[in-house]
Amino acid sequence: MTAPRDLPPEIGFRRATVSEARFASVLDTAADGIVVIDEEGRILAFNKSCEALFGYVADEVIGLNVKIIMPPKYAHDHDRYISNYRETGERRIIGIGREVSGMHRDGTVFPLELSVGEAVSADGRQFIGILRDLRPRKQFELRLSQLQAQVVHMTRLSAMDEMGAAMAHELNQPLTALMLYLQAVMRPLRLGDGSVHPDKVVAIMEKALAEAERAGGIIQRMRQMVEKRDPERSRNDLRSVVDEAVDLSAFVAQGSTVRIRRAYGDEPLVADVDPIQIQQIVINLLKNAVEVARDSEDRWVEIALTRTDRQALVKVSDSGPGLSVEAART
Template identity: 50%
Template structure:
């Protein structure tokens, strides 16, 4: 017959935690692996109810479950095994795989639990899930890239034709005796936006291939005004107030104006959508600057961005809009980082709208 001391020595060499309890839930044996798992020493655990090692929400039901099993033999864990949650001495909860066997001894019915720490397994599964998710996202991004190249090729021809039609119509309208100056102004703006669309398409390959942006000296205040004017056209019926507080029209930055305009138009449009239905409908663009960087801030009077949305806000295909691919902010941040800057959002504050900050390095031609 194996002695009790010999049995305990064998159990202490086991890699997995081993606990033996009686039919009252009292811990009879608690091996060394359990000490490492739960943080309780053997003399702290033996003699205590096994609920000591469970979160309170589970512990409250354990005695009833044990009694029900003894009365009805209806097993939920015993002889089956399952994943459970354990609680360490410091209160930390962690996942465990629990297998339970039953034995009838001279001193009564006993239950032997074998415990395996699942934290490393769960972490691996989570990493695998994230990698799979990233793989799916990258597959979609690659597909989008291929689609974008095809679309760019197909769109260039009708876009060029559209510009020619608009220019011809504008010339004929000017030659008319009763020319409408407001209409001519709108047509000129349409031609400029068609040209801008053409520039954006031409730059897409540069952006995707991560080539250096085509930096030129650009007046920042004028660039912001152009973005605001463009967005206002789509919000004339919404009673949204768009304005900029930056009026230093002499200040210039070395940047790719087309790509930075993409970012600002996206931010301002999003802000305009956010203030719809609000008592105050206002979108403000402001600028802060020093010798190292320029911060262009787009602030709205909307309901703000909830904290749970902030962690994935700049990830592709995870946008909060009901329509769209959810890639606008992801692309905008990539453009900003390609310029050596970044795109950030301020933490959520109750009662405050959202503020997005475009940070750009100063390789500037600041006016004297």
């Protein structure tokens, strides 16, 4: 092991110059924004990517407080954090990536991913912030969400189109009953002979109202299934949510003489879900299962609900032949 040797001053100066040049080169070729500040929050370095992100030239911001690239509501928090860190040494964001907001010189606020590192030099502590513009990712996520919503909507329309005839038949039942109840009341009222007691008229009208509400419920469920909307999650008992989907699917199953069996537990199975989206998924699963089961000898489809740890499982099985060995391999 050799002992370190003293270098001539000109060599030390040359090395320092080379190191500084390397740092400047790395700084300005980095794809992400890099900003270096001191303990007072003053900007010491501001690379080319930061210039593009915030609209400032480095010479304009060197020596200024880093708050110049922060929305006002975050600037106070930054000052408090720096002050707390200097007093206590407590680290809250150093070494941890998190999402923050930056502010362009024109006032535009935009999302950033910030990672902070720390370096100690003869001049004191310095903080290195690496900034990544999250707008492209946010735009991609939004577009992906929109495309997924379109796919779900088109799938929903396809499923509802297939159920149209069966739903019309189901809707016809309460409407026919409603018409018969109203006819039963209208005949004696037209005769005006007082042969029907008012209490009986009220009882018949209550039955007619119940059938009208039943028809309205069918129409409302269909409208919700077809309607294109944003997800609305809430606490729901999956048994009730799945039951409605099974009722809708049963219309199609009856036409193909396929029995749908329900295997639920006695305890509520509560989950934070969008009931309409869950019902759409269940309807699609049941539709596919009914198509396969209708060609089997037993002709049954079963939907089961179970809980596994912190998850709820919806399982659809059928009496169909299953996948071939070749299909299973692919």
